[in-house]
Amino acid sequence: MGTLLVFASLTAKAQFYYKDIINTEQLSATLKSYKDHKVRNIDIKSFENDGTESEGFICRKKISKDYKTVTLFTKYSLSEPSLFISEFSAEGKLLFTNDSSDISVTSIRYQYDEKNRIQSIVSNIRSQDDDFVNQITEEHLYQYGETDNPVKMLKIKNHSDTTVILFANDEQGNVGIEKDTRSGTKYYYYYDSKKRLTDVVQENDFKLRPMPDYFFEYAHDGSISKMTATEEGSNNYYTWKYIYENGLRTIERCYLKGKSLVGSVEYIYKK
8 A cells, every 4th residue: 555545544533723724834945945946746656564565556746847836646446546736826825626537536725824934725526426416615814813813613514514723822822722612622733942743632532642633744855754643533643754855755655553564756957
C-alpha cells in the first residue's frame, strides 16, 4: 500500500481549525517554496517497505508559469486515476481545488475577508455508480473576534443542516479548543514556545492518556521533521519522517506505530 494512500485513509476526522486554516496556510507556503526555487515539475515516486518501487504507481505534479495553478495526476494499480487541480491568487492564497476520478468529483472554493482570513469554504462532492448519483454540499462559514483567530464556524450541510463549531484561545493567544456544539466533541490544540502546532488531541472520556490525532516535530530551520497521525476507529498510528534539501522536501518515510516501515515517497524537482 503506497504511503499516499495511507494518508488518504486518515483524513476523515473533523479538526476544522487544523484542516481549514493551518493546512491551507501550509499549502500556500509550499507554493511559495516552489516559486522561490523556480520549480515547475515534480515527479513523485512511491516505494514499498522492502524498497521496491510501487508497481503501477504514477504521480506527477505540474506548476503553471504564473504559479497560480498546480496540477497533480495520480494513478495506482489498485485505484482509479485521479486529477487534483489547485488554483491560487497572485498573492499565493488558495482559491479553488478540484479532485476528480471516474467515480467522483470533489470541488472546494475558498473566500477571504478584507484581512485575508478565510471567510468561507464551500465543498461539493458528486459521486455516481451504475444505479444512482449522490451529491453533497458543505459550507464552512467562519466568524472572527478581536484577533485573527476564528471564534465560530457554521458548518452547513446541503444548505439546511447547520452545526455550530466554537473556538477558544489559550493563554498565549493561540486557538486552544475546538468544540462541536452538536456532538460535544472537543479538540485541544497545543503549541511550542515558537507558537508552532505540536499536538491535536480529541477529548476522550474512555482514555486517561489519549493518543494525539496529530503530533508534529520541527527541524532547526522550522520545517516539519516528523508527523504522527492516528487512524480513525483503531489503535493504529502512522509516523511520517521528512528529509529536505535546500528547503524542499525530498523524502517521506512512513512507519506503522513508529517502528515498521510501510513505505516511502521521493520527490524529484525540475525547473
